[in-house]
Amino acid sequence: MTVLTYLTGFGNQHSSEAEPGALPIGRNSPQRAPLGLYAELLSGSAFTAPRADNRRTWMYRRRPAVVVGRYAPLPHGGWKSGAAEGEAAPPEPLRWAPLPVDGGGDFIDGLRSYAVNGEPGVQGMGALAYVATRAMGRRALVNADAEMLIVPQQGRLLVTTELGRLEVAPGFIVLLPRGMAFKVDPLDALARGYVCENCGAAFRLPELGPIGSNGLANPRDFEAPVAWHEPEAGGYEIVKRFGGRLWRATQEHSPFNVVAWHGNLAPYRWDTARFMTINTVSFDHPDPSIFTVLTSPSDTPGWANVDFVIFPPRWMVAEDTFRPPWYHRNVMSEFMGLVTGQYDAKPGGFKPGGASLHNSYVPHGPDSEAFGQASNAELKPHKLDATLAFMFETRWPLKPTPWALREAPLEASYADCWQDLKDQFQP
CATH class of the missing domain: 2.60.120.10 (Jelly Rolls)
Structure with missing residues (x-):
């Protein structure tokens, strides 16, 4: 520089x-x-x-x-x-490949x-x-x-x-x-x-509350x-x-x-490498709010107009825990991008420069590959390194634009990444 x-x-x-x-x-x-x-x-x-x-x-x-x-x-x-x-879009996950440069x-x-x-x-x-x-x-x-x-x-x-x-x-x-x-x-x-x-x-900057x-x-x-x-x-x-x-x-x-x-x-x-990451040292996967960098509050406390959240390099040490993000449906809408490296919930499909949109109450979470790896991994401390993902999270549903639906590199097969999640119930 x-x-x-x-x-x-x-x-x-x-x-x-x-x-x-x-x-x-x-x-x-x-x-x-x-x-x-x-x-x-x-x-x-x-x-x-x-x-x-x-x-x-x-x-x-x-x-x-x-x-x-x-x-x-x-x-x-x-x-x-x-x-x-x-534009009106179906209530399903959307993902785009990186834009041509x-x-x-x-x-x-x-x-x-x-x-x-x-x-x-x-x-x-x-x-x-x-x-x-x-x-x-x-x-x-x-x-x-x-x-x-x-x-x-x-x-x-x-x-x-x-x-x-x-x-x-x-x-x-x-x-x-x-x-x-x-x-x-x-x-x-x-x-x-x-x-x-x-x-x-x-x-x-968000309030820190019990973090101190x-x-x-x-x-x-x-x-x-x-x-x-x-x-x-x-x-x-x-x-x-x-x-x-x-x-x-x-x-x-x-x-x-x-x-x-x-x-x-x-x-x-601001240099994202200066973010002091908070994470579990015992068990379970904390809410993504612990990765909030900046917030734009709304008239409803706790329900942001926009939150800017990052997922930087960090140590994973949780015991008896499914370490990637769990499957979830949120009231907030999530637009995500990947700056570099690999995102742990989508090890093969999400590429740097790409983007995804999971609107309010649209189910999402780890793909089949990530689920299989995380469910059977030896749970010893390891570091997620050389990665940086981010999220714009907002209280209102996001409407995709005509360009995003018809001209951008929209991945029509995105939802297929969950189709191998079979019923494994064993009563």
Whole structure:
């Protein structure tokens, strides 16, 4: 990775300046901002939200974001939002093979929605894939409907935001606040991965409850960028996601012109290898909630708008226990992806870059091969290594998109992986 400097701590009050003296002292919006800059506030919560929930950042920039041309619709057939843009699907498990990594599009062009629910800008989520083979160049994206969680699966990315730059590789994630301009450029020949478009409450770290003060994802391991402003002059195309549609406008300057900033509404990168995994040291398979990295709560306590869950390398030591996930039907809907390695419940069928959808109350669990292996294995401690799977879990059923049902590599034979589970009852 390129050596960049970062600020640490999820939700911290950060401050950074690319030029000495650019940050005003003692006030947020002085009569004249330092160095001839403009003061601009980005709010991520209502002004009267409780102090602990208030999210905002002050930016000091060369030109304010209001200096932009008129917007016109920008067609994009692959990026969908809200339940209204999904299709009715049978209540059965769905799985997709990895997407081909061909074509010549940038990050925006390469976005495709697998499944959606809720309403744009209000609640719910979308599960997307991206394939990018070229940089966005003089093009920036602003999502006014949702924050975006990027999970790279192949290829490194340089993510440029209004507050600075983040470099990530597979094994990292990037969290981008709603309403903040950014662009995503592949640093390798191609890039492929997943995106969660979160239209509900902003992601935050889950409460730890009986776990105590340590465990899961530590706030200090989330890294925000230092201030950086683009030196090259020239115009930009601004692509805005608003009301479930894309719009485009042009402006004569770069949106990445913030010379200094302070606040707690920031983009972050996070290394999944820093997750402190909690697992059983006696018997039984714990609920997947112990693998929650970030949660977007809903108006019903404990029933998340979206949970982001990972299944990283970990030791398995449970005694007299079926160690893979048990067969289950959940009230929550589960969209899963595999970044690398092998998923223990589907040793042969689930490939890195692929995806699966198990909607609310759709039965699923280990395939026949995994069941046979786990039922007869010698139960000694062993480590699940060189693997990383994740899940976007949501309270509402996810509707697959037309692309997911008819153009994406949908595996029609997925359900066959359970057909060899015979009746073995022995009264």
